[in-house]
Amino acid sequence: MDKESYFIRKLVESKITQGIGDDAVVFSNRPLNLHRGKGFCLPSDISSPVYAMDMFWEGVHFKKGWFSNYEISKKAFLINISDILAMNAIPKYALLGISIPKDASKTLLDDLLAGIKKVCTEFNIKIIGGDTICGKELGMAISMIGEARLRPLFRIGAKIGDLIIHTGKVGGSHAELKTLLKTGMKINKKSRFYEPILRTNFIYAISRFAHLGIDISDGINAELNRLSKIHQLYFKLKNSYDKNFQSGEEYEMLFCISPKDYLRVKKLASIHRVNVSCIGKVSRGKNAYRCMCWH
Numbered sequence: 001m002d003k004e005s006y007f008i009r010k011l012v013e014s015k016i017t018q019g020i021g022d023d024a025v026v027f028s029n030r031p032l033n034l035h036r037g038k039g040f041c042l043p044s045d046i047s048s049p050v051y052a053m054d055m056f057w058e059g060v061h062f063k064k065g066w067f068s069n070y071e072i073s074k075k076a077f078l079i080n081i082s083d084i085l086a087m088n089a090i091p092k093y094a095l096l097g098i099s100i101p102k103d104a105s106k107t108l109l110d111d112l113l114a115g116i117k118k119v120c121t122e123f124n125i126k127i128i129g130g131d132t133i134c135g136k137e138l139g140m141a142i143s144m145i146g147e148a149r150l151r152p153l154f155r156i157g158a159k160i161g162d163l164i165i166h167t168g169k170v171g172g173s174h175a176e177l178k179t180l181l182k183t184g185m186k187i188n189k190k191s192r193f194y195e196p197i198l199r200t201n202f203i204y205a206i207s208r209f210a211h212l213g214i215d216i217s218d219g220i221n222a223e224l225n226r227l228s229k230i231h232q233l234y235f236k237l238k239n240s241y242d243k244n245f246q247s248g249e250e251y252e253m254l255f256c257i258s259p260k261d262y263l264r265v266k267k268l269a270s271i272h273r274v275n276v277s278c279i280g281k282v283s284r285g286k287n288a289y290r291c292m293c294w295h
Contacts, residue, residue, distance in 0.1 A: 003100050004132040007109050011096075011127065014117045018042060018093075018126040025128045042128070046092065048148035052083035057099075057139035066180055066187050069108050069138075071194070073115030076140040078196050079217070081123060082251045085200055086215040088153040088207040089146035091123050096130035097141035104138075149204065153213030153255070156230050162211055162256040164235055164280040165265060167199050168192075170220060170252060171244030174292070196251035202272040203253055206265060213255045220245040220279070221289035223254055234285030245279075246292045256282060 011017055019025035022040040026033060029044045056076035058064065067075065077094070084091040096116075100109070120127065125144075176191035187194050203213065214223050224235040237245065257265060262278065269276040 003104055003109065003134060006106070007098070007100065007113070007132055010109070010113050011116070014113060016117055016120040016125070016127055019128045046145070046147045048152075050084055050087050050089040050146040050148050050152070051143065052080060052087075052146070053141065053143040054080045054083065055139065055141045058137035060139075063180075065184070067194075069111035070115040070118075072138065073112040073140065074119055075195060076142060077116060077119040077125075078198065079249075079251060080142045080144045081119070081125075082196055082198055082215045082217070084144050084146035085198055085203055086153065086213055086253060087146070087148065088151060088203055088213065089148045091125050091144055091146045093126050093128045093145040094120070094130075095143040095145075096127050097143075098130070098132050099135035099137060099139040100132060101136065101138050102134050149207065151207050153203070153207050153210060155212055155214050155227060157211040158227065158231050158233060158235070158256045158282045159211060159258070160233065160282055160284060161259065162282040163259055163262055163278050164224070164237070164254070164256055164282065165276050165278050166216065166220060166252050166254045167202065167269075167274050167276055168197065168250070168252040169275065169277075170216065170250045171247045173249045174219075174244075174247035177249075192250055196249075198251065199253050199272070199274055202268065202274045205268045205272065206255060206257070209261050209264065210255045210257055213253060216250040216252045216254050217248060219248040219250070219291060220254060222246075222248070222291040224280075224287060225289055225291065228287045231282075232286065234283045234287050235280060236283050236285075236287065237280040237289070239279075240289060246290065248292065 019040050019042050026041040027044040033041050081091045172191050173193040176193035228235050
């Protein structure tokens, strides 16, 4: 069985692709280009494109047996979508690069496709191209293209006196990873390490007044160190010894607001059924919190 051809054919048949078949896809609003390119030249429907790219690779992000193949492809797409949402953008298109193990069965490929279709259908994403190879490990590299909303959220914009807030609870991802590495038991499907929870509507709601936003992929401590370097300010934690702040792959939202907007955030959190925690404040100085190397 030609695994690469089978995968591409089934992907196209899933109806979550668009413009696949040429060396690359063209976005244009020129009538001549659209006519000549037929299905490989798409109408340009993004005025402010947002690009993000992430990888999800066996031996680096997961081990065999931790996830089903359906769960692997599902999480690979979700963590990429998280980057787009964190910018207050709408995910629209994806370029998919995938390494298929040489011993992959038809069932394995079908399961991967099912996970991809599930997420792309939920978020209305079209796959517009990519590449497939046969390799030793299963891995996915996804480039996501989104449409920026009226007010994008950047990593810069914090002011002295701002409150530091994150959504949800953190620490569960690291706890689950430690258990898996120690026992090798099947993953707990209720854990954050198993599947990220994306706060789409809440992010959109706070984007009107939040000063910055970033998703927690490498841990709160690591993200705050990045923010400190960008701003040359001290992102001071109330409890800098909390080990949960070193937990990566949480994919919760970390953001800063003016103190006057705190009650507003609490109200929106209640409306969207999201837990929020105020963990610190921005002041003069710099921070260098202890971090874990995740990947």
